[in-house]
Amino acid sequence: MAALVLIAAPGAHSWSKEGHIITCRIAQSLLDEGPAEIVRNLLPDYAGGDLSSLCVWPDQIRHWYKYRWTSPLHFIDTPDKACAFDYSRDCHDPEGTEDMCVAGAVGNFTAQLLHYHHGTSDRRYNLTEALLFLSHFMGDIHQPMHVGFTTDEGGNTIQVRWFRHKSNLHHVWDREIILTALADYYEKDMDLLLQDLQNNLTTGIWADDISSWEECEDPSSCSSRYAVESINLACKWGYNGVTQGETLADEYFDSRMSIVMKRIAQGGVRLAMILNRVFAVHKNHHIPPPT
Numbered sequence: 515m516a517a518l519v520l521i522a523a524p525g526a527h528s529w530s531k532e533g534h535i536i537t538c539r540i541a542q543s544l545l546d547e548g549p550a551e552i553v554r555n556l557l558p559d560y561a562g563g564d565l566s567s568l569c570v571w572p573d574q575i576r577h578w579y580k581y582r583w584t585s586p587l588h589f590i591d592t593p594d595k596a597c598a599f600d601y602s603r604d605c606h607d608p609e610g611t612e613d614m615c616v617a618g619a620v621g622n623f624t625a626q627l628l629h630y631h632h633g634t635s636d637r638r639y640n641l642t643e644a645l646l647f648l649s650h651f652m653g654d655i656h657q658p659m660h661v662g663f664t665t666d667e668g669g670n671t672i673q674v675r676w677f678r679h680k681s682n683l684h685h686v687w688d689r690e691i692i693l694t695a696l697a698d699y700y701e702k703d704m705d706l707l708l709q710d711l712q713n714n715l716t717t718g719i720w721a722d723d724i725s726s727w728e729e730c731e732d733p734s735s736c737s738s739r740y741a742v743e744s745i746n747l748a749c750k751w752g753y754n755g756v757t758q759g760e761t762l763a764d765e766y767f768d769s770r771m772s773i774v775m776k777r778i779a780q781g782g783v784r785l786a787m788i789l790n791r792v793f794a795v796h797k798n799h800h801i802p803p804p805t
């Protein structure tokens with residue numbers, strides 16, 4: 515396997531590195547031949563052709579001066595208790611700049627990648643970075659608590675205990691549930707978890723769902739649907755009944771683990787769908803129409 519260049523990702527604001535890695539591994543395994551080659555070509559040499567090795571990169575650089583503008587792109591703040599996402603109302607940064615949210619970022623970086631087939635004459639876009647941002651943000655937009663309420667910062671200010679240690683509700687969904695699942699069911703081995711999800715996709719419980727997950731007339735606008743799914747899940751399963759200072763343990767874990775796993779798989783399937791379409795080798799260099 516390729517050498518990983520990961521450093522510890524700041525934990526509080528994203529699917530954990532595990533969530534992003536699994537999302538990207540699923541996606542890369544589902545790429546068609548042509549798009550797979552384009553992805554390998556866009557990756558820097560040190561990634562060894564492994565997209566997942568750089569899928570947490572946007573979390574690592576978001577506080578660097580040069581990339582500070584990307585910080586609002588990891589999430590969406592929606593009105594408290596509304597349990598709804600409205601792109602024109604909600605997709606902006608704290609200053610109100612439009613499109614500066616994870617749904618806008620997915621659309622924007624998808625559109626940038628379409629320039630790949632327009633050759634290298636347009637150098638406004640760094641397509642390697644666009645690939646890494648898109649791959650990361652497709653993970654984030656599927657993490658339900660990344661489309662959360664404004665006042666509690668997507669659950670970040672809701673302090674809870676996860677079993678016996680301190681955490682917060684956002685982090686429970688970013689990472690705690692995944693780590694507990696790895697420890698309880700997969701011998702702490704991400705490859706075993708990945709294998710399980712891939713079996714669910716090929717022959718198991720999700721095999722019949724993939725085509726509906728992939729439905730998308732226009733890849734640059736489907737992100738709103740993913741955000742709506744996330745806020746609905748955040749309301750129904752994330753926030754529901756959780757109070758400040760509460761201890762979350764077996765009951766919460768047992769009823770939420772399958773949701774987390776499904777969202778990771780959906781993110782991977784849909785990332786592959788988008789990459790297969792934007793990188794499709796197609797004679798008129800446009801996105802092929804939906805079939």
Ligand SMILES: [Zn+2]
Nearest residue numbers: 527528588654
């Ligand atoms: Zn993120």
